[in-house]
Each structure stands twice: as C-alpha cells, then as structure tokens.
Amino acid sequence: MSLAVQLAGLRLKNPLIAASGTFGYGVEYEGILDLSRLGGIVSKGLYLEPRDGCAVPRIVETPSGLLNAIGLQGVGIRAFVRDVLPRLDGYDTAVIVNVCGDTVEEYAEVARIAEAPGVDALEINISCPNVKKGGMAFGGDPRMTHEVVAAVRKATRLPVIPKLSPNVADVTVFARVCEEAGADALSCINTLLGLAVDVERRMPRLAFGTGGLSGPAIRPVAVRMAWQAARAVRIPVIGIGGIASAEDALEFLIAGCRAVQIGTANFVDPGVYSRILAGLEDYLRRHGRESINDVVGSLRFPDAEETGGGGC
C-alpha cells in the first residue's frame, strides 16, 4: 500500500504538505512532530528583504474559520537560505519555498536566490490578500499572473507552483494561464478575502482592516475550486483549504488533486499529520486500493439526467 505521489517532477512520500504561513519554516515544529513524516513543507512567504508585517490584532476567529492579516512578516529569502535551510537538511521531506514580491523583478530575484541546495520547488504566492502591492494585484489579473509565472519560470530550473486566489470569478482562467506560462503544478487555494467588525469599537477586528479567511469554513469553496482547476489543466493540482482530517484530505484527492496542503489545522493540532496518514491508509485498506493514486480524481460527478427534477 503506497501513499507516494509524483508531483511536478518531485516524488513525495505522501500527499500531505504543510501550507505556507502556517508551519513557519518547519524548524518550529522540531521535536513536536517528525518532519520526515511529511510529504513536504512550504515555507512562510519570503521576499527579498525581511518584513515587519501588519499591526496587531493579526488573527481573529470567525465561525469555523480564521481571519488573518499577518502581512507576510518574515526573515527574507537570504536569511532563509543561510540560516534555516541547513537546519532542514536532515529531514526526508520536500522543501518548497513560498516566493513573494512587490514587483515581477522581485519575484524572479527571490526565485533565483531560492534555487539553493535543499530546496525542491518554488510556490509563487500571487494570491496573498494582505499586502498592498503584489499579491492579489498579480493573482487577480490573468495578464499579470502570466507575467509573474513566466518570469519565475525563466529564473529557475526548480519546479514552479503558482498559488491561485479564490477571490476570482473563474479559477480555471487562471489555472490555464499558469499552465501556459510554464507552471509545473498549481496550489489551489489561498485565503478568501474577508472582513470582521468589532461592533463595540465600530472598527475592523483586524488592525489591517480586511484579512484572509481560512479553516474548515472555506472547505466547500476550496474543494469546488480545486476540482474546477484540476479539470481545466493537465498539470497536477495541490488542494488547499480547511483540511483537518483524512476525510477532508480525501475530498480534495477524489476531486482530482494530486496532493494537499494543511494550513490552519497545524495551529489546532500539530498531530494532524499522523492522524491523516493513518486515516488515508485505513481508507485504502477498506476500499481495497493499492495506492493513493487510485483515488485521485475518482469523483463521479452526476450528469444532468441523474440530478432529477427538471428544475435544476
């Protein structure tokens, strides 16, 4: 029985990847869990320079969700390569760098520096809702998306994985643009733009104002978008959004995702990977499947006939 998956030229020992911004640089979890049990780790978003991030409060809870405006506080790509990467050396897990930039040139430059020994792939963050430049300004515009992805593609030999935004009308447009621009896989999705109001103070609950919504609340939207993206392109899709159990992960895999990322659930329970891995193995056993790949894309979507009633 095998949980291994192939993705963008990488072989992951299992389809579970820690999502950017929810797992620090990996090293924070040393000793709490065994990093070698993960299929991969995506770093916190990295710019060329260190960043301070947003004022506090930066995170607030909403029903079954987390709204955040961290503002990409981080050490910068050089410090990551110099200080953090060596500490990840001993672990048998794919290391993926989440690449950020205020300009196309910055994305490319970060990508160039990130191509260091020990880095297995680059995820291009064109979908962060919590920055005033870059982020959504790129991921919400097909032309800019193409430009950024193509520039990073040119700057590196590493696999390139754009991370798509859910704050668009049609995710398949962006999926196809990324494929054309040379992407090796897609990450789908980043957070949904949200606003929570402190009614006593009549101000947003987050210092930044708006924020990105993650967690179980968004899972139905995320599964839908990952499913749409997976049907639109031939490159593999990594599903993200509200995964906290094996069942949740299977929703994405069955809908067509080759792998999944786990975000907010890291905060809720660092033991989430062991639980999900055990659950996936149990599922394969119960369903008599040899490999997790047999499950990927196995969703039987009803055709118009089956949905009954003329009304819909």
Add this chain to the structure above:
Amino acid sequence: MSLAVQLAGLRLKNPLIAASGTFGYGVEYEGILDLSRLGGIVSKGLYLEPRDGCAVPRIVETPSGLLNAIGLQGVGIRAFVRDVLPRLDGYDTAVIVNVCGDTVEEYAEVARIAEAPGVDALEINISCPNVKKGGMAFGGDPRMTHEVVAAVRKATRLPVIPKLSPNVADVTVFARVCEEAGADALSCINTLLGLAVDVERRMPRLAFGTGGLSGPAIRPVAVRMAWQAARAVRIPVIGIGGIASAEDALEFLIAGCRAVQIGTANFVDPGVYSRILAGLEDYLRRHGRESINDVVGSLRFPDAEETGGGGC
C-alpha cells in the same frame, strides 16, 4: 429609540428581513412567530411556472455552514399571487418577491405579474448557483446583469433590488452596473459556490453536484462584499450572509448596510428575530444612539498609517 429604516422608497419598521428561500412564503411561520415583527419578508424564488427542483440530498451541513442545491422548487408567480399573497395581507411587514427567470423576458414577465396589491418590492435573483440557466449566467456577467435589471426596471413601478453573487472577482463592478440600470437597492450576497464530497461513495454529497454555501461560515466574506458594495454606490445595500445574532447584524449595518436579511438562521432558530431585535435595542441604549440609522456606515476603517509595520 427607533429601529425603522428607509429603503428603496419603503419604510421598514426595523432592518430585519427574512431572506429568500429560507422563510418559505412566510405563511409557514404563522403561529410560530409574529410576522408583523419583521421589517420584511422575501419570498422563495419564483419563476413563471411551478418548478420541481433538484433531486435529494439537497442540503448538507459543512463546518458552520449549509450547502444547498434546492434548484428553486416553487409554486410559480401566479400561484403565489393568487394563493399566498392574500394570506400575508393581515401582517404589517414588507413583502418582497424574489424574481427568477431562465431568460430576460421571463424575469420581466414574472416582475409584471408580481406587481400585485400587497407586494412592496421585487428582488431580482441573478445569483442562484443551483440552476443551469439564468441565475449565475446573468449575475456573473456585467452586460447580462445590466440587461436583466433594466428589463425588470421597465416592467414594474415597484422598487427593484438586484441580488448580487459573491462568486465574482469584484462585487463593486456589479453593484455599479445595477445602479446604472435603475436599481433602487442591492441585496448582497447570495451563496458561495461550493462542493462537498462523500468520500465513501466518491460522489458529491448533494445530488446536484455543487451547491450554494450559506451560514455563519461565510459571514466574513459577506461582510467584506457588502462593505465594498456600500462604498461603491449611492443606493442602499441590504447585507446578507451568516447573520444569527444582533452582533452579526450590526457588523453589516456598521459596515454600511441599511438593512440585513436573515437566511440559514431561520432554520436554526425561528426565534432569531426577537433575539436580534432585543439585541439591537440594547446596543442603541448602551451606545446612546437614538436611531439605528446612526449606526449605519459608522465603521472606522484604518488608514495605511494606523496599520503599522511597513510590510502590509
């Protein structure tokens, strides 16, 4: 102390309106609650003819959310006017008809028939994700949105309230298009398109496949969109999405909505209106305000300066 609001030429005794598809035709709640305590009632979506709707299952729960694909099962506008409207006659509440159509002509025709004594306004449903024609096909395209709203505008003297979809990149584009086409107010938002997978059967949990996500889970997204829409147009905005308490309603009001609609919470607790009304009065009292209108749009959104750190 007053909870009354003016909206699209209507005077509502309070800003609480029952949302379409979650309150039947109102009469289902006779005896369970006092319909005259509501600011208004929006009918279930109505086409020219009765409809059968989708196969079952039609509703499934997701974390803090409800995913539905009812498919607009309904009695049709003529039966509504003939059989239901007289039964609402004795109640002191605004009656709003949710107008649906497969074609622009059908929308206009339904609007014409709906202009009957006892109907106070029309809500145009161009945002239902659970129909194969009409619905999102109109609400996702600014040109079609304009056409439908203008056609209904021409067909009736009643106030016209288009209901916007959240499944768009920029809700303000659609808000402005509706205003230009002659809308008197906007309803914001309908459900988010989602997919939930039954992993044991490897099929969607809903018979129809995808569905519309509602409930507390979507509130941060809904507040954000209602806030964006309210800043983009001069006509009033009715906030909708995940409201279950006075605090939730206040989030929308403070963000700039003149009124709110309550959907999924009707299922959870038919006593929700009394609870919210008491909560709103308590809020006004505690904050020394005379009228709920003093609260509308009182959100103080931080400017770049206040959000601190250069990073965001």
Add this chain to the structure above:
Amino acid sequence: MVATTSPRPPASRDVPLVARRPLQGPYLLLTFRHPEVAGRTRAGQFVMIKANTAADPLLRRPFSIMSVHPAEDTFTLFLKVVGSGTRALADLRSGETAGCLGPLGRPFPMPPEDHEALLVAGGYGIAPFVLFGDELRRAGRRARAFYGGRTSGDLQGHDPFTALGLPLACCTDDGSFGHHGRVTDAVEAYLDTRPGAVTLYACGPDAMLHAAARLAERRNVPAQVSLDPWMGCGVGTCLGCVVRIQRADEPRGKYRCACTEGPVFDARDVVWAGEGSSRARREAAAVLR
C-alpha cells in the same frame, strides 16, 4: 383513514433538560420541559432540537417524540449518538437548555376500528411507537410490536415499551437477542398465522421501511411508513427533506416535505429510488388488464 395534522402550530422554546438516563452503548433517554410538546403531541410527531448555540454543528436535528408527561410539562426522546449533533445533546447536563421546536409533522393515523395495528420498528425507530402504543391502548385498539436491530445492543430501548403491555417480538440480524432474522420476516410469519385485518406501521432505516412497504404490497395490507430524510428546518421552508410522493391520480408524483406532509406517509404513495411507488405499479397493472 384521513391524515390528521396537529391543530395548533408548534412552539419554539429554549427547553431545559430535566432528566438524562444513559442506556447501553450509544443510546440514552433525554427528558425536556416543553409545555406545548408535552400537551399536544400525537404519536409520530417529532421535534427539531439543538443542544447549544455553537455554529458547528449548525442545524437542529429531528427526533421522534417517544413519550410525553403532560402533568410535568415534559417529553422524552430516545437518542442514538451517531454524530456531533447527537453527541452535543447527549453531553447536556440537567438544567442546561436546548433550542427546540415542536410538535411537528403528521402523526400516525389510527387504524380502522376492526384492525390490529402491527408496529414494526428498527433501531431508534422504536421511539414513536411508545407513544403510539399508548394511544392505541387508550383507543381500545389491538396492537402488537416487532422490534429489530442488527444485534442485541440495538434493542436497548424496549423496556419502556414492554411496560405498555403490548405483545412484543424482538429480532436481531445476528440472533444475539430474540428471533434470528429480519424484523419484516417476523411480521410475515405473523401474517401467515392469518390474524385477521391488520394495518402496518413502520419506522426505522430506509431499507427496513422499503421491505415493510413491499411486504404490505405483497400481502395487500394497508401500511404507514415514517420516513427519515435529512431535515433542515422542520416547517417546510428549507425544502431539504422532500421525498417523492405519488398520490392517487398523480402521474409522476411530487416532491413533498417530509416535515410537514410526513414524516408518516401511506406506503403506497412513496416513490422508492429506482422502483417507483406501489400505487403506480398497481395502476399500470390495471391499465394492462
């Protein structure tokens, strides 16, 4: 037999838990104070109830009213814990409240005077028959009960039932308690004893209801089934609970709300998935003849 619906509207209340009695396994009895439910419930009706105000799980859940105690203004549910909503109810402490709307739905119609009522229950489907057994007894009707489950652990709730003094036949799929076999087989065996006119009443899992309906059709006895669809509101507004029902003179049947027009339906009218209704079959046969 005419469908009788509750004459007065249901009442939504925050109801305190007044008693909690764990049974074996995932089963327990919960008693709440709710004057309207205690006062005007008819057997077969249900409540929509939710333990707390958390948003997950979100909706109230439907449960048959097992018994009412009008003198104390209370009613009792027979609960099987299967997921988060039932878990939250089971975790309530005495005095804590739950949001509750009821009584809801169409009750079991009384059988004709000369009929014996055969109550066929699977699992928690026993619940409404406790109240119905009582109603039948008061109305002086003959009745007997058949109670099936997968294994002995699924027949936990029968002691309040035997107390009614009705003949009760228990069956388990694995033979661990009572007769070995399916509950509908036991009913069929009873029919083989030619007991005279009977009306069947069935409540339990879908497959059992379907088997009961087929049996009734085969033996040409009237039957009422209490269906068990997913329900969102309980009052006919969410349209989530619809089942396809084909009444006399309806060529295709219509989606009808199980919460308001059911949960109890005439078995002939129920359109079973991939099979149609027995009424349709009979009418088709009549045309052929």
Add this chain to the structure above:
Amino acid sequence: MVATTSPRPPASRDVPLVARRPLQGPYLLLTFRHPEVAGRTRAGQFVMIKANTAADPLLRRPFSIMSVHPAEDTFTLFLKVVGSGTRALADLRSGETAGCLGPLGRPFPMPPEDHEALLVAGGYGIAPFVLFGDELRRAGRRARAFYGGRTSGDLQGHDPFTALGLPLACCTDDGSFGHHGRVTDAVEAYLDTRPGAVTLYACGPDAMLHAAARLAERRNVPAQVSLDPWMGCGVGTCLGCVVRIQRADEPRGKYRCACTEGPVFDARDVVWAGEGSSRARREAAAVLR
C-alpha cells in the same frame, strides 16, 4: 538575569481531565494528565488546549500552568469562563480528553539572590504565580504577593495560593474584599516602606501590566510582565501573537512572538501602544543629557 527557556520541546497530546473543581462565579480548576507538562514546566509557561474537535470554536486557547503534580503526571489550570472556548473546557467531564500542547513559552526568570520577588496579579493572572511561588520557596527566595480584582468574586483562586505561606495582599476596585483600590497602589505602598531590593513580576489584564511597568520605571526596579495577546498556535508559526519589543540597541523594536520569546518579557522592553518602551525613553533622555 538571563532568559531561561525550556530545554526540551513541548509535547502535543490528548489529555484526559482527571479532576474538576468549580469555584465561585465563572472560575474553576481543571486538572489534566500530561506527563511532559507535569514533569518539565517552569513557572510562567503555558499550554495551548482545546476541549473537543468541533470546528467552532476553532483554535486551542492559551492558559498558564497553575500547578504541576509530577507524581501523578498531572497539571492544573485556573480557568475563567469568558467565551465559547473556555465554556467548552469548563463543560468537560472527568475522563473526557482535550488536545493539549505544552509546556510552552519563556518562564519567569529567578530574581537576583538578594531580591525580594513581588508577585502582582490581576484576575486569572494569579495562576502562574502559584507555581512561581513554589519555585521561589524552593530556591529560598523571599517573595510576597499582591492580588487584585474588580470585586471580591474575582479573587476566587487565592486559597491554593495562601497555602504556599507567602504574604498575600488582596485588593478590590470596589473595596468588597481586602484593600480598597488598585493592586499597583498596594505595591507602591509597600515600596514606600523601603523594603530593600525587589524584582516585580506582573500578570493580569493589559492595563494592570502597563501600570505595573510604569510603577517599576518610576521606582527604578526591575520588572517582568507576562503578556496576554491573542494566540493561534503557541509555537511561533502563526505570527498572530506578536508584541513590539525593543531590546537594547534596537532603534525601533521588532515584532516578537509572545508564545516563544514571551509571554514573560522584561518590562523595559515592551513597547506600549502610543507610548513606546521605557528603555526608549531612558535612552532618549540619556541622549538629551
């Protein structure tokens, strides 16, 4: 004084509740079994804990570890119910488990040998001082405690504390218990008695911490404050708990995680909203001089 951090990583476990003791009002004591927390906690450290697996409320919540019982592998929290997360914890029954990660964060540093430790607590801020009082006693340091709340009901948790045999001064804003006035006033009154070298330790609401920091600055005594920001993860990955900290030679200070570099910080380094840090003020004054 050198920051001492826990030498070994925290452990994430499902921990059973072994004892539950309600106190007056919204307060209670909860004891869980967690070998690592019981075995290696230092005073000032905390756990992240959540009662169940429901998605609402979503995240674990931070609580100071009030006491540990290594022989039983257990630790105790002093809980004030304020919202849904604390409510869910308070509703746990013995034997039920909670997801728990700990011990986390930077503990209170020991005072210099010749210093008396003044423990200044507001509300549930008393919790970490129970363990710290114990550590100080074992280390043979002098200590005394000041415990304030709005009203007598907020001083529920002091009996396990008095048991330690430390001098304890209670204060309430409304005078309903102990001294009438703010807890920092009581501390200041004590400083007026010229007690010799002291180190201040403060834990409680923000306003109290700020008042304590200002007092320490004014009287030129070293102080450690345990901050209370919203926390998402407890291990430095969500970056939600950051506070602006300005260490020596830092012109502006940096956002630092209260979960890993705190929650206990040197009061001089804390940049208070709209005011800056006392270190910055002193340095600015030095430049002027």
